[in-house]
Every structure is written in C-alpha cells, then in structure tokens.
Amino acid sequence: MPASADFSARVYAVVARIPRGRVTTYGRIARTIGDPRGARMVGWALMGAVGAVDLPAHRVVNRNGELTGGWYFGHPDIMRARLLEEGIPFSDDYTVDLRQCVWDPWEDGDEPPVLDVVSPLGPDG
DNA sequence: GCCTTGACGGCAA
DNA sequence: GTTGCCGCCAAGG
Structure with a gap:
C-alpha cells in the first residue's frame, strides 16, 4: 500500500465534507490533512477521483477560484454546470466567487475536523 | 537514474 | 493588482 x-x-x-453550494481550495484541503505544502499533491490525488470515486471533486478549485481541473471532467463546461447547479456564484466564466462560497473544513471550530479516515499510524507516523 | 510535467501556493519585486 | 520565481512531491518519458 x-x-x-x-x-x-x-x-x-x-472533499466529501464539502457542503453543497460551497467550494474549497487545494491549499485548504492540504492544510486540513496536515500537509500545508501538499496543495499540488491534492490535485494529483483528485485526478483519479474523477470517474473513479463518487466525490464532489468539482467543488475544488484553486486559490483564485479558477476551474483549473475542468478538463478532467471532459470539458470545463461540465464542471461549471455542476457548480451552477448547486447555485455557486461565478465572478467569471470559469472562475467562482470564492468570497461568497469558499468553505473552510474547520470553519465551525478552532481545530481541524476529525477525518472519516483513521490512520493506524497516527499523525506522526 | 535524470529531466520534465503537473487540478498549487507563498513570497518578493 | 500583476508578474516572476521557487518549493513541493509523484508520475511519466
């Protein structure tokens, strides 16, 4: 493994915790899982998620709200349509208005959320 | 084994 | 607000 x-x-x-009608960024996800510098790896991990895992991967955008992963859905319009379907506001054709719909995994608390996946090794390995 | 590419982000100019 | 550069780590050639 x-x-x-x-x-x-x-x-x-x-990603599974992202509420409908909200989006989050690669950096926030990376920070949430304890790897602040793994933003790029988050996107890498999501490559296989499209069409392989039933997750709202379309709710993940970059720090600027751009639909950088649109082509992984077949076409950016597909990703954009899914976001519009959830009522997510756009500031541009392929850019969401993060100011309105950005979501922090720990927005309701001062500490990171408890993930559904439990690592037997723990945070320190 | 080395070099390039890639759903990114932060910092400096 | 923009542009440019670097760091990061995995995959592919």
Whole structure:
C-alpha cells in the first residue's frame, strides 16, 4: 500500500465534507490533512477521483477560484454546470466567487475536523 | 537514474 | 493588482 494511497484517502475524506453550494481550495484541503505544502499533491490525488470515486471533486478549485481541473471532467463546461447547479456564484466564466462560497473544513471550530479516515499510524507516523 | 510535467501556493519585486 | 520565481512531491518519458 503506497503512502500516496493514504494521502488520497484523506483528500477524499475532506472533499466529501464539502457542503453543497460551497467550494474549497487545494491549499485548504492540504492544510486540513496536515500537509500545508501538499496543495499540488491534492490535485494529483483528485485526478483519479474523477470517474473513479463518487466525490464532489468539482467543488475544488484553486486559490483564485479558477476551474483549473475542468478538463478532467471532459470539458470545463461540465464542471461549471455542476457548480451552477448547486447555485455557486461565478465572478467569471470559469472562475467562482470564492468570497461568497469558499468553505473552510474547520470553519465551525478552532481545530481541524476529525477525518472519516483513521490512520493506524497516527499523525506522526 | 535524470529531466520534465503537473487540478498549487507563498513570497518578493 | 500583476508578474516572476521557487518549493513541493509523484508520475511519466
């Protein structure tokens, strides 16, 4: 079992927590799972999520709200349509208005949320 | 084994 | 507000 699988599992756990009508960013997800510098890896993990895992991957955008992963849905319009379907506001054709719909995994608390996935190794390995 | 690419982010100019 | 550069780590050639 590659460590990357555990990483992606945590990413999926966070993505699954994204409420309908809200979006979050790669950086926030990375920070949530305890790897602030893993924003790029989050996107990498989500590659296999589209069409493979039943997750709202379309609710994940970059820090600027751009639908950078649109092509992984077949076409950016598909991702955009899914977001519009949930009433997510757009500031541009392929850019969501993060100011209105950004979501923090720990917005309701001062500490990171308890992930659904439990690592037997713990946070320190 | 080395180099390039990639759903990113932070910092400096 | 923009542009440019670096860091990060995994996958593919």
